[in-house]
Amino acid sequence: xxxxxxxxxxxxxxxxxxxxxxxxxxxxxxxxxxxxxxxxxxxxxxxxxxxxxxxxxxxxxxxxxxxxxxxxxxxxxxxxxxxxxxxxxxxxxxxxxxxxxxxxxxxxxxxxxxxxxxxxxxxxxxxxxxxxxxxxxxxxxxxxxxxxxxxxxxxxxxxxxxxxxxxxxxxxxxxxx
Amino acid sequence: xxxxxxxxxxxxxxxxxxxxxxxxxxxxxxxxxxxxxxxxxxxxxxxxxxxxxxxxxxxxxxxxxxxxxxxxxxxxxxxxxxxxxxxxxxxxxxxxxxxxxxxxxxxxxxxxxxxxxxxxxxxxxxxxxxxxxxxxxxxxxxxxxxxxxxxxxxxxxxxxxxxxxxxxxxxxxxxxxxxxxxxxxxxxxxxxxxxxxxxxxxxxxxxxxxxxxxxxxxxxxxxxxxxxxxxxxxxxxxxxxxxxxxxxxxxxxxxxxxxxxxxxxxxxxxxxxxxxxxxxxxxxxxxxxxxxxxxxxx
Numbered sequence: 362x363x364x365x366x367x368x369x370x371x372x373x374x375x376x377x378x379x380x381x382x383x384x385x386x387x388x389x390x391x392x393x394x395x396x397x398x399x400x401x402x403x404x405x406x407x408x409x410x411x412x413x414x415x416x417x418x419x420x421x422x423x424x425x426x427x428x429x430x431x432x433x434x435x436x437x438x439x440x441x442x443x444x445x446x447x448x449x450x451x452x453x454x455x456x457x458x459x460x461x462x463x464x465x466x467x468x469x470x471x472x473x474x475x476x477x478x479x480x481x482x483x484x485x486x487x488x489x490x491x492x493x494x495x496x497x498x499x500x501x502x503x504x505x506x507x508x509x510x511x512x513x514x515x516x517x518x519x520x521x522x523x524x525x526x527x528x529x530x531x532x533x534x535x536x537x538x
Numbered sequence: 539x540x541x542x543x544x545x546x547x548x549x550x551x552x553x554x555x556x557x558x559x560x561x562x563x564x565x566x567x568x569x570x571x572x573x574x575x576x577x578x579x580x581x582x583x584x585x586x587x588x589x590x591x592x593x594x595x596x597x598x599x600x601x602x603x604x605x606x607x608x609x610x611x612x613x614x615x616x617x618x619x620x621x622x623x624x625x626x627x628x629x630x631x632x633x634x635x636x637x638x639x640x641x642x643x644x645x646x647x648x649x650x651x652x653x654x655x656x657x658x659x660x661x662x663x664x665x666x667x668x669x670x671x672x673x674x675x676x677x678x679x680x681x682x683x684x685x686x687x688x689x690x691x692x693x694x695x696x697x698x699x700x701x702x703x704x705x706x707x708x709x710x711x712x713x714x715x716x717x718x719x720x721x722x723x724x725x726x727x728x729x730x731x732x733x734x735x736x737x738x739x740x741x742x743x744x745x746x747x748x749x750x751x752x753x754x755x756x757x758x759x760x761x762x763x764x765x766x767x768x769x770x771x772x773x774x775x776x777x778x779x780x781x782x783x784x785x786x787x788x789x790x791x792x793x794x795x796x797x798x799x800x801x802x803x804x805x806x807x808x809x810x811x812x813x814x815x816x817x818x819x820x821x822x823x824x825x826x827x828x829x830x831x832x833x834x835x836x
Contacts, residue, residue, distance in 0.1 A: 363668045378793070391788075
């Protein structure tokens with residue numbers, strides 16, 4: 362009754378979420394929507410990087426974050442958490458992966474466990490926003506290019522010139538003394 | 539005729555344009571709609587070790603109204619903070635004891651039309667709700683064969699005294715089914731004495747199962763999964779219909795669960811913020827317990 366639910370203590374989700382859930386239309390209703398989300402979460406845990414529509418990716422992201430957070434917090438001896446993992450992961454070998462690989466990987470992490478990149482969409486086509494959802498620390502090459510300009514040729518030359526200038530100055534000081 | 543023809547041509551052109559525009563505009567509107575829906579930023583807890591003091595583990599159960607309403611559109615951190623300050627100020631003037639759904643309470647309110655300008659009502663707490671200064675609870679009693687329910691706002695200045703006569707919990711979160719139960723289950727004498735509870739003992743849970751009157755009822759109780767009710771004795775078709783209305787997948791909806799709560803870190807921050815007032819809150823709880831212990835000594 363307009364009061365916060367107090368029966369469970371839930372750790373904060375570390376990503377931006379929508380204030381309200383998205384109602385993906387589904388012939389099976391809200392249950393079908395949840396099954397759709399489950400499919401995406403299973404794929405994400407299995408493949409670690411999936412390409413999908415932005416809206417669906419953003420919605421599934423919250424579920425994946427919460428599942429991993431509860432696996433880290435409660436471990437594999439907590440019956441409700443295990444039931445939740447059993448529901449959310451369609452393939453049962455992924456339950457082992459969740460508790461033995463992902464929970465260990467993110468144990469000391471202070472940021473979110475997933476990353477959502479906006480992806481380009483094809484022209485011509487349906488103008489649905491595309492996205493790539495991935496687990497952090499996956500074995501694939503990074504999606505976003507390294508934007509550091511440190512290795513640019515003129516920056517390397519400038520750096521060398523700066524070093525040379527400093528050395529020259531030091532030498533001059535020594536000769537003066 | 540020419541005018542009509544021109545108009546119809548123009549109308550057709552307009553229609554085509556409108557059709558074209560509708561597509562693009564529809565696209566944009568969808569984009570705008572998704573962007574306009576409120577986004578909730580991740581919560582960043584305060585990292586101040588000096589402020590961190592020990593939070594009693596059961597504070598969120600004893601004082602649930604200190605936690606704000608979790609609906610993001612209605613949240614306002616500043617208003618919540620000021621409300622908490624006002625709530626503590628009110629509590630320092632009028633102690634509000636610990637109570638739960640199913641506790642039997644007596645409330646005294648100012649009433650200009652009553653004989654002594656005050657009115658005392660005894661009843662069982664059947665529902666509590668809302669957070670902050672708007673927190674309320676409902677008491678129910680049967681007086682002269684007439685069921686009475688009064689909703690009290692906890693922080694209203696008209697409330698002069700709140701007593702807990704019997705501190706206990708029930709099996710359900712709401713006792714609204716007492717409206718359809720036999721009156722004996724919600725009848726309490728107005729001169730009821732405060733009952734004794736051992737100090738430090740956990741709050742007892744009353745496992746009583748009430749007998750409901752035959753239909754018609756206020757609600758379809760067979761669909762509510764009630765624990766504190768005896769067998770409803772309905773024909774099989776009612777239970778079949780109730781089965782159809784069940785939503786067994788909702789317990790797996792992690793985000794629905796999350797959107798209905800205040801996250802752990804934020805709760806810690808809220809109780810950390812009011813931590814300087816713990817002595818006041820604790821003394822109120824202790825005083826209540828001492829009151830309950832005194833009759834056993836005498």
